[in-house]
Amino acid sequence: MLMILPKSIRKIQIEIYILNITLLLFIFRPSIPLFKYPFLILYPYSIFHFIIFYREKAIKDSISFFKNIYIIIILFIILVLSFYFSDKIYLSIFKDIINLFIIISIVFMLNVISSTKLSINYFFLSFIHLILLFGVFITFVNLLIIFDIISLSNILSISEFPIDPINNYLSYDYNFSLIPIIFGFITIIYYLQRTISIKKNIIYNLLLLFFSLPVFLSGSKRGFFLLFLIIIILLVVKV
Numbered sequence: 161m162l163m164i165l166p167k168s169i170r171k172i173q174i175e176i177y178i179l180n181i182t183l184l185l186f187i188f189r190p191s192i193p194l195f196k197y198p199f200l201i202l203y204p205y206s207i208f209h210f211i212i213f214y215r216e217k218a219i220k221d222s223i224s225f226f227k228n229i230y231i232i233i234i235l236f237i238i239l240v241l242s243f244y245f246s247d248k249i250y251l252s253i254f255k256d257i258i259n260l261f262i263i264i265s266i267v268f269m270l271n272v273i274s275s276t277k278l279s280i281n282y283f284f285l286s287f288i289h290l291i292l293l294f295g296v297f298i299t300f301v302n303l304l305i306i307f308d309i310i311s312l313s314n315i316l317s318i319s320e321f322p323i324d325p326i327n328n329y330l331s332y333d334y335n336f337s338l339i340p341i342i343f344g345f346i347t348i349i350y351y352l353q354r355t356i357s358i359k360k361n362i363i364y365n366l367l368l369l370f371f372s373l374p375v376f377l378s379g380s381k382r383g384f385f386l387l388f389l390i391i392i393i394l395l396v397v398k399v
Contacts, residue, residue, distance in 0.1 A: 172279050173286075175209070176270065180287050182206055183266045184294055184340075191298050191337040203262070210269050221272050229264070236260050288347050295344020295371060302337055302374035338375055338383035345371045345390060 185199040210218070226233055239260065243253045274283045304310045348364050348371070356364070375383045 169278070172273060173282050175273050176279060176283050177286050177290075178202060179206055179266060179270050179273070180283070180290050183263075183270075184287075184290055186262060186266070188294055188298065188340045191340055192301060203266075206269060207265070210272075214269075214272050217275075218268070218272050221275075222268075225268055225271050229267075232260075232264065236264070288350065291340070291343050292347045292351075292367075294340050295347065296367070298337065298340045299344065299371055299374055302341070302378065306374060306377045338378060338380055338386075341371050341374060342383065342386050342390075345387070349390070349394065 182199060182202040185195045185202065189195040189199065236257070239253060239257050243257060246253070270283060274280045301310075345368065348367050352361065352364050372387060375387045
């Protein structure tokens with residue numbers, strides 16, 4: 161995706177691309193818990209890099225950024241206060257605080273770095289592109305699990321997926337695993353609405369079928385409902 165551009169622009173594009181990967185690794189880690197390991201590498205690196213090269217710009221842009229998300233900041237403060245003044249230590253609240261802080265920090269870094277129209281456009285295009293790649297990979301993994309080609313214990317963390325007390329095997333929540341697949345489905349629809357060649361049109365339609373397979377085979381009612389809703393909307397738009 162990187163074209164022959166001035167060195168400063170290429171540098172910004174690489175930074176945006178890494179941050180997008182970091183954000184998606186964090187968001188999609190419930191689908192593939194192993195995503196947390198590359199995230200734990202990229203996130204500290206991104207913060208360290210950001211502090212070195214963008215600390216002055218971050219200070220200037222912080223006020224306007226926090227004004228735009230003041231409702232989220234208020235909710236974050238409420239979470240912190242509820243955790244601090246609680247008589248008991250609620251691990252779920254603490255996790256929510258950490259998760260919200262991570263998302264806000266990544267979005268803030270993206271906001272500071274993507275300060276021009278060109279960089280904002282690249283952020284959007286690279287984000288869409290990465291969602292499609294993540295969707296394809298997670299769809300492939302889901303199909304391997306559904307057809308029992310690979311074992312859950314080989315790719316998933318036992319602490320994240322406890323033993324099912326009835327069947328005595330690792331339980332896997334397909335509702336979470338189908339989220340990036342649905343996002344990938346929507347991404348392909350976005351590409352199909354643009355002017356594309358016949359070859360790309362065939363490839364995108366095959367990907368739609370590919371994404372649909374784990375939704376039908378997983379037995380997830382929520383996933384099937386979302387897929388059915390998307391198909392209905394597509395039919396209405398076409399008609």
